[in-house]
Amino acid sequence: MNLKNKWPEYYKKDVISHYCPGCGHGIAHRLVSEVLEDLDIGGKAVLVNPAGCAVLAYLYFDFDVLESAHGRGTAMATGIKRANPDLFVISYQGDGDLAAIGTAETIHSANRGENITVIFINNAVYGMTGGQMAPTTLLGQKTTTSVAGRNPAFEGYPLHITDLLATLPGVVYAERTALDGPAGIVKTKKAITNAFQSQIDGLGYSIIEILSPCPTNWKKSPVDSFKWIKEEMTKEFPVGVLTDKRKKYKEEKIAV
Amino acid sequence: MAKTKNTYTVTTRSESCKGCGLCIEYCKSGKLAFSKKLNKMGYFYAEPVQDKECTGCMSCTLVCPDLVIEVYDG
Ligand SMILES: Cc1ncc(C[n+]2csc(CCOP(=O)(O)OP(=O)(O)O)c2C)c(N)n1
Ligand code: SF4
Numbered sequence: 001m002n003l004k005n006k007w008p009e010y011y012k013k014d015v016i017s018h019y020c021p022g023c024g025h026g027i028a029h030r031l032v033s034e035v036l037e038d039l040d041i042g043g044k045a046v047l048v049n050p051a052g053c054a055v056l057a058y059l060y061f062d063f064d065v066l067e068s069a070h071g072r073g074t075a076m077a078t079g080i081k082r083a084n085p086d087l088f089v090i091s092y093q094g095d096g097d098l099a100a101i102g103t104a105e106t107i108h109s110a111n112r113g114e115n116i117t118v119i120f121i122n123n124a125v126y127g128m129t130g131g132q133m134a135p136t137t138l139l140g141q142k143t144t145t146s147v148a149g150r151n152p153a154f155e156g157y158p159l160h161i162t163d164l165l166a167t168l169p170g171v172v173y174a175e176r177t178a179l180d181g182p183a184g185i186v187k188t189k190k191a192i193t194n195a196f197q198s199q200i201d202g203l204g205y206s207i208i209e210i211l212s213p214c215p216t217n218w219k220k221s222p223v224d225s226f227k228w229i230k231e232e233m234t235k236e237f238p239v240g241v242l243t244d245k246r247k248k249y250k251e252e253k254i255a256v
Numbered sequence: 257m258a259k260t261k262n263t264y265t266v267t268t269r270s271e272s273c274k275g276c277g278l279c280i281e282y283c284k285s286g287k288l289a290f291s292k293k294l295n296k297m298g299y300f301y302a303e304p305v306q307d308k309e310c311t312g313c314m315s316c317t318l319v320c321p322d323l324v325i326e327v328y329d330g
Contacts, residue, residue, distance in 0.1 A: 001265060001328040005317045019321065021299070022276035026321025182282055182315040215276075222276040226319075 008033035010042040012062045022222020024179045024212025025054050028121055031185070032090065033061065035192045041200065045088045046080055048073045052094035053127040053214075071102020074109035077116040088199065089116045095136040096126040099161040106161065113170025113204040117195045120162065120207055123214035124233065131217030135159035138236050143217070158236050162209040166242035172204040172249055174242040178211040180230040187239070194246075203249045211237060264310040265328040268302055273324045275299035279316035285309055288316060288325075 007013060011033040019025050036042040045063045049055060051070035058065035068076040073091035081089040098106050098120050109116070125143055126132040133143040133150060136158050140149040150158075166174040173195050177188040188210055195206035211233050213225035220228060266287055273295060279302050280288045287308045290300045302324065304310075316325045 001330040004264075004312070004327045004329055005314065005325075007323065011323070016272045016297070017322065021274035021321075022278060023321055026323075027319070030321075030323060182313075182318040185318045222278050223281045226278065226281075 009037045010045070010062045012060055015060055017060055018056055019053065020214075020216040022213060022215045022225060023053070023127075024123065024210065024214070025057075025121060027179050027185060028092075028119060028188075028210055028212060029054075029057065029060055031189045031192055032092070032119060035189060035196055036063070036088075038193065039196055039200065041088045041196070044086060045090065048077045048080070048089070048091045050091075050093040050097040051128070052097050052121075054092055054094065054121070055128065057092060071097050071100070072105050073097065073102065074114065074116065074118060075105040077118075078109050078112070078114045081114060081116050085115070088196070090119060091116060092119045093121070094127065095120070095122045095124065095134045096129075096132075099135045099159050103161070107165070107168075110165045110171050110205045110207070111168050113168075113172075115199055115202055115204055116206075117199050118205070118207040119192070120209045121212045122209050122237065123212045123217075124158075125214055125217045127214045127217055131214075135161070136237075138232065160237065162207055163242055165205075165207060168205075169245075170205050171207065171243055172245045173198045173206040174209075175207075175244075176209040176211065176237060176239050176242060178229050178234055178239050179213060180211070180226050180234070184230075184239070194244075198246055201246070201250065203246055209237070211239070262312060263330060264312040265330065266304040266310050266316075267326045267328070268304060269324050269326075270301040270303060271295050271297075272322055273299060273301035274322055275301055276321065277302070278319040278321070279325060282315040282319050284313065284315070285311050 077091040175191040
């Protein structure tokens with residue numbers, strides 16, 4: 001008998017993650033590990049951890065992982081990549097981390113076109129701290145700090161940060177995908193592969209925004225959380241490629 | 257010659273399953289179901305159903321956040 005889904009080489013064996021049942025972080029971790037193995041770059045990979053539920057990701061990834069201050073992942077990733085351009089550098093961040101406290105670092109690293117890849121987990125809340133409203137919280141969505149539902153007159157509109165970043169020349173590849181079923185997960189893996197390949201080719205900043213379930217703070221079952229992403233979240237945040245300048249930059253030889 | 261049908265075997269690491277139920281929802285052939293017993297973490301885990309046949313579509317392994325499921329050829 002031949003095992004069809006062998007354990008990813010860069011994911012630690014026999015650990016049980018601290019993530020809640022049905023949390024998207026586990027799926028995203030597996031995909032990152034699988035793509036590192038597929039592209040044969042795990043040996044030189046460094047991942048920068050966020051503050052957020054993924055703060056303990058170093059317990060699960062079986063390659064180098066460093067911890068950043070809240071929101072400063074891409075500043076740290078910049079330093080790592082510039083000091084040692086041969087390393088493959090990933091910044092893994094949540095929506096609170098990337099689009100609230102770390103907005104300045106996020107925008108400027110993208111604008112500088114740093115040759116790094118950002119895995120952006122958008123679960124529309126602050127998961128770790130108990131489900132507070134995030135910049136990406138949907139209109140009408142109830143959280144512990146928007147108890148009557150997010151009201152634009154009071155709390156503003158959901159922030160489409162990846163769409164903003166996609167307008168910058170430094171951003172070579174940006175795509176939004178959704179963990180909303182097997183097909184969405186296959187698409188997410190393809191998107192991560194495209195982003196990682198852009199970094200290997202030295203084309204600049206790449207980001208994959210992954211709409212990801214947080215069943216605990218959404219107060220939904222994991223199955224209903226997948227459905228909520230498909231039916232509600234993708235209405236506000238449509239999936240698809242937001243910018244793809246790979247061909248152009250390869251021809252212009254903008255490579256870093 | 258008639259093509260022989262592929263068969264697959266499904267096993268689960270029941271002690272690392274958190275009972276989220278995603279695999280059970282996305283398995284089209286009903287090969288996975290919740291256990292009657294709790295595991296050490298206190299979850300009703302996903303387990304293969306004896307008399308159902310796996311089609312090898314791998315949907316369960318795609319949606320599982322905890323790498324619980326193994327699918328074998330044969
Ligand atoms: C400087 C600083 N301010 C506040 C916090 C508290 N804090 C920890 S995680 C977090 C938000 C995390 O939300 P998100 O980035 O969406 O990640 P998730 O937990 O949802 O994966 C906050 C505010 C902190 N750790 N450090
Ligand atoms: S609180 Fe949400 S994001 Fe954090 S581990 Fe639980 S499900 Fe995942």
